[in-house]
Amino acid sequence: MIGLAPILESQEMSASIILQLILSGVTIGSIYAMVALGFNIIYNSTSIINFAQGEFVMLGGMFMVSLVGPLNLPMWVAFPIAVLAVTLIGTAFERLCIHPLKMPSVLSLIIITIAGSILLKGGAMFAWGKETFSLPHFSTEKPILLLEATILPQTVWILGIIGMVVLLLALFFRFTIVGKAMRACAANRPAASLVGINVKRIVLLSFALSAAIGAIAGIIITPISLMDYERGAILGLKGFGAAVLGGLGNPMGAVVAGFLIGIVESLCAGLISSHYKDAVGLVVLLMVLFIKPSGLFGSAQVSKLKKF
Amino acid sequence: MLVLVALPMVMRNPYYLGIMVFMGIYSLITIGLSLLMGYAGQISLGHAAFFATGAYTSGILTTKAHLSPLPAFLAAIVLTACIAFLIGIPTLRLKGHYLAMATLGFGQIVYVALNASVDFTGGPSGFGEIPRIALGNLVVESQLARYCLVWALVVIVLLFSLNLIHSRVGRALRSIHSSELAANAMGVNTSKYKIQVFVLSAIYASIAGSLYAHFVTFISPGSFDLEFSILLVTMVVVGGMANVWGALLGTVLLTLLPEFLRGFKDYDILIYGSTLLLIMIFMPEGLFGLVKKLRSVRGRM
Amino acid sequence: MSKLNSKWMGLFCLSMFLLMLISGCAKEKKAYKIGALFAITGPASWLGEPEKKTVEMIVEEINAAGGINGQPLDLIIEDTVGDETRTVNAVNKLIEKDKVLAIIGPSRSGTTMAIIPIVEKAEVPLVSCAAAEAIVSPVAERHWVFKTPQKDTDAVIRIYEHMQDKGIAKIALITGTTGFGDQGRKQLKKYAEKMGITIVADETYGPGDTDMTPQLTKIRRTDAQAIVNWSIVPAQSIVPKNMRQLGMTIPLYQSHGFGNVKYAAAAGEAGEGIIFPAGRLLIADVLPEDHPQKRLLTEYKKAYEERYKEPVSTFGGHAYDALKLVIEALQKAGPDRTKIRDELENIEGFVGTGGIFNFSPEDHNGLTKEAFEMLTVREGNFTLPE
Incomplete structure (x- = not known):
């Protein structure tokens, strides 16, 4: 009940507060968007929802913590090493768990990625222990003032890096031969195979790529969100939500949906009630699905072609 | 059946009986899930929510409204069935991963609600002092009594489900699984059947939830989270979706496995994950698929 | 026929597992x-x-x-x-x-x-x-x-006593939705009136949340003189950082769950000045020599x-x-x-x-x-x- 009353009375219920809440929502949403991007790349070329995607994010953060902390490497050196390490893990994951399968059913693939996520989480527990780790911000922690609202420089970093990743992905898919092959796989797998695309290699590549994107996400959010070995699941969950809301297979949609969920949650927590914040994001998601069963930007025709 | 009766005579130790009790509770849910997943081909990542509805309705009605367990139990079933029906109508129109996300979302919404409505559910710290089930003067308190009650219910639910599978409904469900479009064209009212089996599986979960509440006598949202929904689906898939017995097998394995792994300390998480992975890689049809294969090999010899 | 067979196979497997179960017991020691x-x-x-x-x-x-x-x-x-x-x-x-x-x-x-x-x-x-x-x-x-x-209640009472000393009468709560956070929230609300404290905001966040600025933005608009954050890691380190980002300077009280110096390290500069109740283990070095717990700690x-x-x-x-x-x-x-x-x-x-x-x-x-x-x-x- 404390909820609404002061807002209605409040004189200073001004643009600056709404702006602050939206900026907070952008910070939260950028994390969802990054995770959702990773989901999409694997989904596109394989129709697999990789439940271990959140673990890639966690691993990215953890590697960075080790490289920057105990090993004392500068950030710009540690960043690519951490991404590379997780990419290798993603590749190994595909080789060991996905590659050996002949004609797997979608459900068994889901369980396999869940089993994979359990293993990655367990491995991280042994490698880093059970503590929560922090990472220094990329630049200063001094907040930037924006019309009476504040935003952390780290959030600006996150937004910039997301923008860059999205741009590079778009260029990659549009202009490189490998990228085109991946898109062909996404559109029609048997046909792609017929024109001589090595589908198995594309699957491997998509796992490597989404592991790399997951790692980048983990590295850039850890200064804000901190990181521990248990965190992957919840990050994956939110990212999955964003990916579905945006329409599976649509990376742009995923990014937009990620920000949307973040902003909705933030506005709800700031203006109505924080107790039901997480539910509100999901209710919005369900409503959208009920009205538009293939997400905001998903194509109904494409989703019909997918076997699951 | 014989094994079920003979078991408690061999294993008097309440520790083992206790594990069997949980196994029975989980079996109730996974039998329903296997009907939904294996026969009707619909995934649900939200069944923890129906388990929770059963547990909380029973718990709240018996502790706060001082109802006796049986009417509370029935009320839980009715409530769960209504919720499942209302959720099922829009949700089951979705397909594949969208359906997975929608059911998952529903489960999470219930989870958030359990946490947030503190006055009603006790919030994240849950509530205790839930009375035990009593039939007249006979209080179901010992592990043996619980064991008998749960597994009697499992047998009933199992027989009912097996009957269902071999009836008209079962055939209709399987036709939905192989091709919903074709089933529709053949005049099968697919959405009706899908919702019916969804509600039925929710009712099974509610029964399990009520039992859980009365047995453990303390409930908190932590037992009804997404992880539990995923565990249930894992049980069904690992056991073999194509068959109710498979679901049962998966439940037995995944209930016992963590107890076996107690001796391995922290390494249990790695062994557990690897076991799941190996089963899925080498037995894509689940454990029951292996059983079936062995049998056909024997048959050929 | 095949139906019957599958039933027996099912039961067979079930009993195999139970046999394995039984074999795992019995070993005696005098310890x-x-x-x-x-x-x-x-x-x-x-x-x-x-x-x-x-x-x-x-x-x-x-x-x-x-x-x-x-x-x-x-x-x-x-x-x-x-x-x-x-x-x-x-x-x-x-x-x-x-x-x-x-x-x-x-x-x-x-x-x-x-x-x-x-x-x-x-x-x-x-x-x-x-x-x-x-x-x-x-x-x-x-x-x-x-x-x-x-006890949780003792932690709450110590916090409220400290507030009384500092002349703080209006506070905002922000708690995590875990069992621990929830217990704290209930006790804080229960004792507030008795101790002459008014709660002007009562916000919560999930255990996986990474940014509490929305909740804190809401609190900033109230006339709270202090904030109590009752939660477990990592939120205990995030809340102070978020407050700093929003330029909030009112004192932050946390629970006895803040009992590891690493959490203060994770909060960095923003962690300076956090007030919380804890056992004396954390300050064993600065206890007077004649304190009864000194040697043990x-x-x-x-x-x-x-x-x-x-x-x-x-x-x-x-x-x-x-x-x-x-x-x-x-x-x-x-x-x-x-x-x-x-x-x-x-x-x-x-x-x-x-x-x-x-x-x-x-x-x-x-x-x-x-x-x-x-x-x-x-x-x-x-x-x-x-």
Whole structure:
């Protein structure tokens, strides 16, 4: 009940507060968007929802913590090493768990990625222990003032890096031969195979790529969100939500949906009630699905072609 | 059946009986899930929510409204069935991963609600002092009594489900699984059947939830989270979706496995994950698929 | 025919598993067996890990020194994963299979509440390492249950007393939706009026949340003079950072869950000046020489930090107290559950890491609010406020 009353009375219920809440929502949403991007790349070329995607994010953060902390490497050196390490893990994951399968059913693939996520989480527990780790911000922690609202420089970093990743992905898919092959796989797998695309290699590549994107996400959010070995699941969950809301297979949609969920949650927590914040994001998601069963930007025709 | 009766005579130790009790509770849910997943081909990542509805309705009605367990139990079933029906109508129109996300979302919404409505559910710290089930003067308190009650219910639910599978409904469900479009064209009212089996599986979960509440006598949202929904689906898939017995097998394995792994300390998480992975890689049809294969090999010899 | 066959195959497999189950039992030893239940993995592993490390260290020490009354001590540690079902199975195992004399733990309040009916019925002494007050009250229904962490209510009262001293009357709550955060929220609301404190905002956040600026933005618009954040890691480090980002300068109070200096480190500069109640373990170095806990605290801290190369936490301290109390009772009572319980209830003036324990039939916690000290963070270290 404390909820609404002061807002209605409040004189200073001004643009600056709404702006602050939206900026907070952008910070939260950028994390969802990054995770959702990773989901999409694997989904596109394989129709697999990789439940271990959140673990890639966690691993990215953890590697960075080790490289920057105990090993004392500068950030710009540690960043690519951490991404590379997780990419290798993603590749190994595909080789060991996905590659050996002949004609797997979608459900068994889901369980396999869940089993994979359990293993990655367990491995991280042994490698880093059970503590929560922090990472220094990329630049200063001094907040930037924006019309009476504040935003952390780290959030600006996150937004910039997301923008860059999205741009590079778009260029990659549009202009490189490998990228085109991946898109062909996404559109029609048997046909792609017929024109001589090595589908198995594309699957491997998509796992490597989404592991790399997951790692980048983990590295850039850890200064804000901190990181521990248990965190992957919840990050994956939110990212999955964003990916579905945006329409599976649509990376742009995923990014937009990620920000949307973040902003909705933030506005709800700031203006109505924080107790039901997480539910509100999901209710919005369900409503959208009920009205538009293939997400905001998903194509109904494409989703019909997918076997699951 | 014989094994079920003979078991408690061999294993008097309440520790083992206790594990069997949980196994029975989980079996109730996974039998329903296997009907939904294996026969009707619909995934649900939200069944923890129906388990929770059963547990909380029973718990709240018996502790706060001082109802006796049986009417509370029935009320839980009715409530769960209504919720499942209302959720099922829009949700089951979705397909594949969208359906997975929608059911998952529903489960999470219930989870958030359990946490947030503190006055009603006790919030994240849950509530205790839930009375035990009593039939007249006979209080179901010992592990043996619980064991008998749960597994009697499992047998009933199992027989009912097996009957269902071999009836008209079962055939209709399987036709939905192989091709919903074709089933529709053949005049099968697919959405009706899908919702019916969804509600039925929710009712099974509610029964399990009520039992859980009365047995453990303390409930908190932590037992009804997404992880539990995923565990249930894992049980069904690992056991073999194509068959109710498979679901049962998966439940037995995944209930016992963590107890076996107690001796391995922290390494249990790695062994557990690897076991799941190996089963899925080498037995894509689940454990029951292996059983079936062995049998056909024997048959050929 | 095939239907029948599949039925039998199913039953066959079922019975195979059960056979395997049975074969795993029976092994006897003469040592005193005590059980321990800690959330070593799972969402509360930050609690269970230091607890496990602490008791392993103590057991080694005791057995190296010849055991208890000449008998070696066998501590059987089980992982609860912080999950109620797993804990119920684990406690049944300890009681029915291992036949332990007493049990310490579990780490979390929820898991403790779930096993209280079991230990009460089996009549096994339990010394919990979890905070919630309901664990030991009503004491008439908690005949066999004790606990070592200080009470939530005492933490709340100490915080409110500190506020009264500083002239703070209006506060905002922000709590995590975990059992711990929820207990804190309830006690904070319960005692506010009695202590002349008005709660002007009451916000919550999920355990996985990474940014609490929306909630804090809402609080910033109220006239709160201080904020109380009641949660577990990592939110305890994020909330101060978010406050700093929003330019909020009102004092931040946190719970006794802030009991590890690493959390202050994770909050960085934003952590400076946080005020929270805690046991004296965290300030063992600056305690006066004549303080009754001084020697014990510095010894435990030194042993733990040398052995595990990580800072000591109050959580490990709760397990330290629980095990030492059980050992003390066991020494006097011998291997008899009822006598151990009776001896536990009679323990007085026992110096532990959490305070000085005085158990009685009316009090199964044995600590007063004096067990808490209000601490603050200065230059990344815990210290007494000026």
